[in-house]
Each structure stands twice: as C-alpha cells, then as structure tokens.
Amino acid sequence: MSETENTSSEQQETQAPDKRRSCKIFLAKAAFTLGTLAVFYGGYLDWQIRSKMDGQIWRLPAEVYSRLESVKLSDNLSFDEVIQILLDNEYRQTTMIAAPGDFKLEDDTIVLLRRAFPYPDKPEPQRVLRLRFTDNKLSRIEDLVNVKAVDEFRLAPKLIAMLESDNEDRLAIPLQHYPRLLIDALLLTEDRRFYDHNGINPIGIMRAMIANIRAGQTVQGGSTLTQQLVKNLFLSSERSITRKVNEALMSLVLDWRYDKNRILETYLNEIYLGQNGDIQIHGFALASQFYFGRSIREISLDQIALLVGMVKGPSLYNPWRNPQYALDRRNVVLKLMLDHQMIGDELYEMLSKRPLGVQAKGQISRKYPAFIQTLQADLRRQLGENKTSALLGARIFSTMDLKQQEQAENAVVNTVNQLQVQTKNPYLEGAMIVADYHLGEIRAVVGGLQTEYAGFNRALMSKRQIGSLVKPSIYLTALMNPEQFRLNTPIQNQPITIYVKGSQPWQPRNYDR
CATH class of the missing domain: 1.10.3810.10 (Biosynthetic peptidoglycan transglycosylase-like)
Structure with a gap:
C-alpha cells in the first residue's frame, strides 16, 4: 500500500467522528428548538384555555319566569282548588312520591314534594309537605322534613323566556x-x-x-x-x-x-x-x-x-x-x-317500548311574544337602552299569570274569529291586557291573533282613542278641587272650545258627531 493511500484512510477515520459529532450537535439543537417551541406553544394553549375557563365561559341569557305563587292557609282554599293549583304548576299526581313535582292523595290530605328553587330573596330546598283539610278547606300545612307547621309555601315559577343570548x-x-x-x-x-x-x-x-x-x-x-x-x-x-x-x-x-x-x-x-x-x-x-x-x-x-x-x-x-x-x-x-x-x-x-314522551314542539323564548315585548319595553325604561351587560345571567321574575295568559289568548282568538264570520271581514284583529288593579301588575298581554309569533304588538304599539277611559282621570282631577266641583255639581252638556297657546282652538266632539 502506498503512502498516499495510508494518508487517505487516516483522513477518513478522522472525519467519521467529526461527522457523528456534528450530527449529534445538529440533532441536539433541533430537539432543543422543537422543545422550546413546544413549551411556548403549550403555554399559549394553556393561556387560551385559562382565559376562557377562569373567566366568563358563556354569555348566559337572562331567564324570565312567571309570577311567584303561594299556597296560603289564609286563602281558605278547597281541596279541589289546591289540586288545580298544583296541576296548573305542572305537578303530577302519583301513587308514590319519587321526584320533585309529585303529589299523592291520602283521604283528606295531600302529600307533595315541593320543588327547590332560587327565589329572589333566598334559595329554598325541596320540601316534603302534607296539606290537611277540614270540611273541605285547607286547615293545616306541615313541613315533614323540619317537623313543623307553616302558614304558606311558595311554588317554583315557570321559565317562560330567555333574553339576550x-x-x-x-x-x-x-x-x-x-x-x-x-x-x-x-x-x-x-x-x-x-x-x-x-x-x-x-x-x-x-x-x-x-x-x-x-x-x-x-x-x-x-x-x-x-x-x-x-x-x-x-x-x-x-x-x-x-x-x-x-x-x-x-x-x-x-x-x-x-x-x-x-x-x-x-x-x-x-x-x-x-x-x-x-x-x-x-x-x-x-x-x-x-x-x-x-x-x-x-x-x-x-x-x-x-x-x-x-x-x-x-x-x-x-x-x-x-x-x-x-x-x-x-x-x-x-x-x-x-x-x-x-x-x-x-x-x-x-x-x-315507551313512546318518546316529548312535548309539542318546544317554544322556550318564543311562546309569549307580546308579554315579553312589553317586559322588554319596561326593562328599557328602567335600565336604559344599553341594558345588555346588566341582564347577563339575571333571573327576571315577571308578573305573568300563566292561566290568565292562556284564557286571554283564547278569548281574543275565539271572539275575533266569531266577529270575522259575522261581519264577513277577515282583517279584523284584537288585543288585550289583563292587569291587577290592586297592585298595578300586568298579568297577561295578547298582541294579536297570532299569539305565538312576535310581530306588531297591538296591545303595546298601536295608537287609538282612549274614549271613556279618560273619564276617571277627569273626574278625579275635578274632585280634587272641592270648592269648584262636588259629586252633585251640575255640568252643562253643550259644546265647548278650549284655547291652547300656540295651537288652534280645540273642540271635543262625540264619536257620532
């Protein structure tokens, strides 16, 4: 073997470890770079997750409930009236109490499992109650868990709508x-x-x-x-x-x-x-x-x-x-x-073998559009137009009476349909507001014949002559000045002209002129 060949072999043996060393260094650098990127990317993903999970995950809608109802001894309710109240609030008559919302009859008593609910003043747990009747009238309410008599108990309201979702x-x-x-x-x-x-x-x-x-x-x-x-x-x-x-x-x-x-x-x-x-x-x-x-x-x-x-x-x-x-x-x-x-x-x-057991197609947030429109108008008046943030996740307890709402809808639809036939006018419409005049609370609103569709709310949006509804206000204003008007003060039934500065003279007229 020549001297040149020996030199070449020695060079190859020397270069081989250098290549392996360079390859290891490169792999180490690549691994370090990838590891660093993985750490940073993992940190970024962790930040994304924590920013959502530790913050506000959802923009929760405001929950709107029907009015709060109570069963009271002082209301002197009959056996049948109490059963109807429970049924109206979607309680179920059973032979064995197994779930919240169940009730059973035992001679002259009713035993029920009252649903838990977070009421506005405080949350209340579910309660087992026994209602005793004497001479067909509610005479005693017993809390069987706390072993005491109570004068009344509240029923959980129904979810009727969800807002700002x-x-x-x-x-x-x-x-x-x-x-x-x-x-x-x-x-x-x-x-x-x-x-x-x-x-x-x-x-x-x-x-x-x-x-x-x-x-x-x-x-x-x-x-x-x-x-x-x-x-x-x-x-x-x-x-x-x-x-x-x-x-x-x-x-x-x-x-x-x-x-x-x-x-x-x-x-x-x-x-x-x-x-x-x-x-x-x-x-x-x-x-x-x-x-x-x-x-x-x-x-x-x-x-x-x-x-x-x-x-x-x-x-x-x-x-x-x-x-x-x-x-x-x-x-x-x-x-x-x-x-x-x-x-x-x-x-x-x-x-x-059971059927699916679903209700008629769900109408959450769609069932009472006229009442909800009226409620939203009231919220805008109280909170201002920019109310979204104030309502997120809120529970709104309305004054709606579900039974009166149903009766009002049926009354408007049935009566107007009859009038359409009698007058041969298919374009007749109707609206209704039911209010508790003692408390000033609106119990039901019907905005038109299409009771389940939001649209022109005639009870809230249409403009009409108030007619004789103005009379109580007029009489009250007059009687607040007893030196001028008393209950027996005669009023002339004749035309009158009222002069208003900056406007044309005004003459009130009867509907039939």
Whole structure:
C-alpha cells in the first residue's frame, strides 16, 4: 500500500467522528428548538384555555319566569282548588312520591314534594309537605322534613323566556344538580374511562372502532368528553389534521389544568342539543325543558337515554323531525345500560317500548311574544337602552299569570274569529291586557291573533282613542278641587272650545258627531 493511500484512510477515520459529532450537535439543537417551541406553544394553549375557563365561559341569557305563587292557609282554599293549583304548576299526581313535582292523595290530605328553587330573596330546598283539610278547606300545612307547621309555601315559577343570548340559550347549573343516572349513562355511552385517562384515550378509540364494527352502526364515539368540550369551546368543526392535533394537545392541557368534575360540569352545560328556530339549545338542563317541559331532575330514565343519545347527532336524532331515528338511538343507549347492568331486563323491556314522551314542539323564548315585548319595553325604561351587560345571567321574575295568559289568548282568538264570520271581514284583529288593579301588575298581554309569533304588538304599539277611559282621570282631577266641583255639581252638556297657546282652538266632539 502506498503512502498516499495510508494518508487517505487516516483522513477518513478522522472525519467519521467529526461527522457523528456534528450530527449529534445538529440533532441536539433541533430537539432543543422543537422543545422550546413546544413549551411556548403549550403555554399559549394553556393561556387560551385559562382565559376562557377562569373567566366568563358563556354569555348566559337572562331567564324570565312567571309570577311567584303561594299556597296560603289564609286563602281558605278547597281541596279541589289546591289540586288545580298544583296541576296548573305542572305537578303530577302519583301513587308514590319519587321526584320533585309529585303529589299523592291520602283521604283528606295531600302529600307533595315541593320543588327547590332560587327565589329572589333566598334559595329554598325541596320540601316534603302534607296539606290537611277540614270540611273541605285547607286547615293545616306541615313541613315533614323540619317537623313543623307553616302558614304558606311558595311554588317554583315557570321559565317562560330567555333574553339576550347571542343566538345561544342555556341553563348553566352545578354538577350536583344533575341526576346521577344521566352522568352514568353519558359516561357509559361517550367516555367510559373519563376519570382514568389524561384527556385523550387511545384505548377508547380502538374499543369504539371494534364496537361499531360489531354493531354494524356507530354506537360509540372515539373522542373523549374532554376532546368534545375542547372542540365546542375553543375550536371550529373543521375536519383537518391540524385541528385534531390542536384538539388532542388542548385536551391534555385542559385535563392537566382542571379537575375532572369541573370539566364534566362544563361539558354538561355546553353540549349542543338542538335548535329552537335560529336559537341554539345548549346543555342538558335546557334541553330537558325544551323537549320535555320539565326540570332535568324530574325526567324519566328513558328520557335521559334520549338526551344522551342525541349527543351523537342532535339534528339526525331530533325527536320531532326524525322520531323513529330518535327512538332507535334512545333504545341503543338503553341496551348499553342493560349490557352494563345499570338496569335490569324487565326495566329495559318496559322503557324501550315507551313512546318518546316529548312535548309539542318546544317554544322556550318564543311562546309569549307580546308579554315579553312589553317586559322588554319596561326593562328599557328602567335600565336604559344599553341594558345588555346588566341582564347577563339575571333571573327576571315577571308578573305573568300563566292561566290568565292562556284564557286571554283564547278569548281574543275565539271572539275575533266569531266577529270575522259575522261581519264577513277577515282583517279584523284584537288585543288585550289583563292587569291587577290592586297592585298595578300586568298579568297577561295578547298582541294579536297570532299569539305565538312576535310581530306588531297591538296591545303595546298601536295608537287609538282612549274614549271613556279618560273619564276617571277627569273626574278625579275635578274632585280634587272641592270648592269648584262636588259629586252633585251640575255640568252643562253643550259644546265647548278650549284655547291652547300656540295651537288652534280645540273642540271635543262625540264619536257620532
């Protein structure tokens, strides 16, 4: 071997360690750079999450309730009157008291479980009450929990509207107010290892794929509840790798930063569950009112299964639009509950054969437009036009009497329809305001024949001659000057001309001239 060849070999042996060293340095720099970027990006995601979770997560709408009603000993109510009051307030007669809103009859007594409610002066828990009657009149009210007699008890008002919601409605309630069965059914269906994983669950993704293949349809989702919450709160519904990566990273950060129960509570109040016209229905609490007309704590197990099943696709499983799809999906959830021994065979057979049990198409925030318009006009007068921030999350207790509102609507519609036939004039309209003249409170407002549609509110917006309604004010003004007018002061019934500075002389005239 020549001297030149020896030199070349030595150079190659010397360069090899240098290349390896340079490669290691490059990899170390790249790893450091990527690590630094990851730390900064993780911090950015953490800031995004904390700024929302620790601040105002939602612009909560103002909740409008009907007037507060009480059952009092002093009202001397009869047995039938008390039952009618309970029924009007959507209490249910049962043979066994099981849920708030139930009542049962026992000879000359009524036992009921009064609903809990955060009244304006103080929140009151649910109470078991016994109402005793003597000679068909309410004679004693007993609080069976506190073991004492009371003179009266209040009934929870009904939610009649939601205001200032930015096209989203929701009732945000604490986690402890949700039924345990709802939470168990949700976790079973959507995320069984919720309390074990760190925000993402690869095992759950594989299990969902296998379950869906076996069932021949999608019965489980692969995303965790944390991922679903991240997507709904922070991300768009765009289908892309970038969004999925962000979703996974933010889920890890959210799970690291916050307690599992906080995440679950936020999810329960955030999840999208349908549309009320152009208003989105968010959260199980509002969805229960929307679809069943009941509090989330009062719905049955099959109704819970329907709501849980709708998480997968609120539009596809809408019980009004696609009742058969909704029924099938509800029964899939019930079958999962059976398979995991949450319910037994007998209960499953009974629940799976029930109809959907939804009310007529939900009308939350749409049912009493004329009254709500009148209420909003009053709020503008009291708070000023820029009232939005003052009303966020507020509870507004109105003076509406639901029964009188219904009677007023029926009276206007039926009477005007009869007049349209009699006069052969299809364009006749009507309006009505019902007020408590003792308290000056408006009990009902009807703005026209289309009682469920907001439009021209004839009770509030139309201008008309007040006619003889002015007479009490005129008489009162006159009688406040007794030296000029008394009850027996004669008044000449003849034309009169009143001169007003800066205006033409005015002569009042009768309607028939």
